[in-house]
Amino acid sequence: MTAFSVIPQPVSLTPVPETCTLTADTRIRVTHGPGEAVAAWLATLLRRPTGHHLPVVASSAPAVGDTGGDIALLLDDPERLGREGHLLDIGHQGVRLRAHTAEGLFRGVQTLRQLLPPGVEHAGARPGPWTIPGVRVEDHPRFAWRGVMLDVARHFFAVDTVKRFIDQAAAYKINILHLHLTDDQGWRLAIDRWPRLATYGGGTEVGGGAGGHYSKAEYRAIVEHAAARHMTVVPEIDVPGHTNAALASYPELNPGGRAPDRYTGIEVGFSSLDAHAEITYRFLGDVIDEVAELTPGPYLHIGGDEAHSTDPADYARFLARAQRIIGERGKTVVAWQDAASAPLTRGALVQYWRPAKGSEPDTRAARDAVRQGARVIMSPADHAYLDGKYHSGTPLGLDWAGHVGVRDSYAWDPATLVDGVEEQDIAGVEAPLWTETVTGAGDIDFMTFPRLPALAEIGWSPARGRSWESYRDRLAAHGARWTAAGVAFYRSPEVPWA
Ligand code: TNX
Numbered sequence: 001m002t003a004f005s006v007i008p009q010p011v012s013l014t015p016v017p018e019t020c021t022l023t024a025d026t027r028i029r030v031t032h033g034p035g036e037a038v039a040a041w042l043a044t045l046l047r048r049p050t051g052h053h054l055p056v057v058a059s060s061a062p063a064v065g066d067t068g069g070d071i072a073l074l075l076d077d078p079e080r081l082g083r084e085g086h087l088l089d090i091g092h093q094g095v096r097l098r099a100h101t102a103e104g105l106f107r108g109v110q111t112l113r114q115l116l117p118p119g120v121e122h123a124g125a126r127p128g129p130w131t132i133p134g135v136r137v138e139d140h141p142r143f144a145w146r147g148v149m150l151d152v153a154r155h156f157f158a159v160d161t162v163k164r165f166i167d168q169a170a171a172y173k174i175n176i177l178h179l180h181l182t183d184d185q186g187w188r189l190a191i192d193r194w195p196r197l198a199t200y201g202g203g204t205e206v207g208g209g210a211g212g213h214y215s216k217a218e219y220r221a222i223v224e225h226a227a228a229r230h231m232t233v234v235p236e237i238d239v240p241g242h243t244n245a246a247l248a249s250y251p252e253l254n255p256g257g258r259a260p261d262r263y264t265g266i267e268v269g270f271s272s273l274d275a276h277a278e279i280t281y282r283f284l285g286d287v288i289d290e291v292a293e294l295t296p297g298p299y300l301h302i303g304g305d306e307a308h309s310t311d312p313a314d315y316a317r318f319l320a321r322a323q324r325i326i327g328e329r330g331k332t333v334v335a336w337q338d339a340a341s342a343p344l345t346r347g348a349l350v351q352y353w354r355p356a357k358g359s360e361p362d363t364r365a366a367r368d369a370v371r372q373g374a375r376v377i378m379s380p381a382d383h384a385y386l387d388g389k390y391h392s393g394t395p396l397g398l399d400w401a402g403h404v405g406v407r408d409s410y411a412w413d414p415a416t417l418v419d420g421v422e423e424q425d426i427a428g429v430e431a432p433l434w435t436e437t438v439t440g441a442g443d444i445d446f447m448t449f450p451r452l453p454a455l456a457e458i459g460w461s462p463a464r465g466r467s468w469e470s471y472r473d474r475l476a477a478h479g480a481r482w483t484a485a486g487v488a489f490y491r492s493p494e495v496p497w498a
Contacts, residue, residue, distance in 0.1 A: 114171075152181060184267075233297060
């Protein structure tokens with residue numbers, strides 16, 4: 001196995017016949033400014049397992065003799081490699097990471113982290129030595145959108161579980177956290193002007209458990225935790241279908257003025273907001289006001305999927321108003337592919353989710369989106385869904401799109417998936433974790449790992465040069481990292497775990 005089991009595979013990685021060892025004398029030197037937060041993050045990661053003090057000092061501080069061994073994080077790279085790009089040099093003189101932005105430093109630090117021994121992921125002290133192989137890495141991403149989605153509506157997950165999910169994804173340079181906040185089974189975010197959405201509509205989940213919701217302070221804590229890992233949170237308020245929790249909370253949102261019961265099953269497509277009622281748009285405007293206010297990032301996801309009980313003309317009418325509401329709040333619309341059947345506003349992003357290979361009727365939505373000038377986020381269910389069963393015996397997950405083995409999660413390319421949708425039409429890729437069958441952090445681990453790293457590599461690494469064999473062998477080395485971190489991953493027989 002190679003000593004350089006980095007995922008995603010960097011654009012260029014050249015071994016250098018030297019090593020660098022972190023010692024009690026190692027310091028983290030950093031350019032004054034936004035890089036300091038990255039240095040602090042790295043120090044926190046390394047201090048516990050290594051037991052070393054690792055003081056963060058100014059980059060102008062003189063190197064420690066010729067043993068070097070310092071880690072230098074420098075914001076002196078020309079813009080050439082882009083916002084997330086970076087250069088990483090490791091040798092007997094120490095570690096030097098250069099980028100143009102703090103974000104670039106943060107991504108590069110994830111590469112450094114994967115070059116350290118697996119024990120670096122352990123929460124407690126481990127024996128060293130903390131030796132890193134010499135290398136020169138030059139890197140930048142293929143796509144700007146490398147997302148993961150967590151459905152907190154079908155089952156609710158506490159803030160700490162979401163933070164842990166963020167931490168795990170950040171290690172693979174994932175930069176978007178899409179939170180599916182509302183669905184038939186639960187409304188998970190407090191909305192001041194419509195309080196019963198959360199207090200009543202959030203009070204259950206699939207299977208009839210107690211559910212839950214995030215207060216605004218809790219939600220802000222998630223957004224801040226993600227931001228500190230250079231990850232943008234994209235909140236989804238799924239409308240006009242998938243709305244039973246809202247309809248159950250407010251009778252006046254229903255055409256007959258009668259609220260349905262709360263729902264704890266896993267059917268889809270039976271609920272709809274009323275496209276002809278003004279209260280629908282007052283409701284949506286209020287909700288989007290408050291969600292936008294909690295969202296520093298540019299995107300709001302309005303769902304739009306599986307509105308099987310909304311008449312097509314009503315759907316188009318609803319979507320036009322909904323998109324306007326989002327535009328008026330200065331945000332960019334994201335919607336599931338179903339929305340491409342209606343007119344899309346400028347700059348909209350459409351998330352492709354059906355299984356796809358070529359020109360099948362299902363893929364028309366992606367072409368419709370592109371024809372309208374929208375860009376596509378690729379989440380094909382038979383490759384990218386983290387809730388697909390690995391195989392028929394997998395205790396969790398669904399199989400409507402077939403099984404998603406580890407090789408399936410890797411062996412596809414967004415730019416060759418759908419005829420007529422090419423590299424420049426694609427914003428990036430995203431792996432959704434729907435949670436009808438997923439109830440706790442252990443379940444999340446099991447479905448997410450080892451599949452999320454595949455999505456991360458597809459989104460980051462150049463298409464040319466990607467191979468399943470190389471990926472599989474690098475992935476094998478990550479099992480020890482997950483074990484050290486306490487991640488309950490699925491030990492797929494497709495991977496020769498070290
Ligand atoms: C389809 S994918 C859905 C979700 C389900 C998922 C289960 C999409 C936009 N909608 O409502 O949770 O399948 O795999």
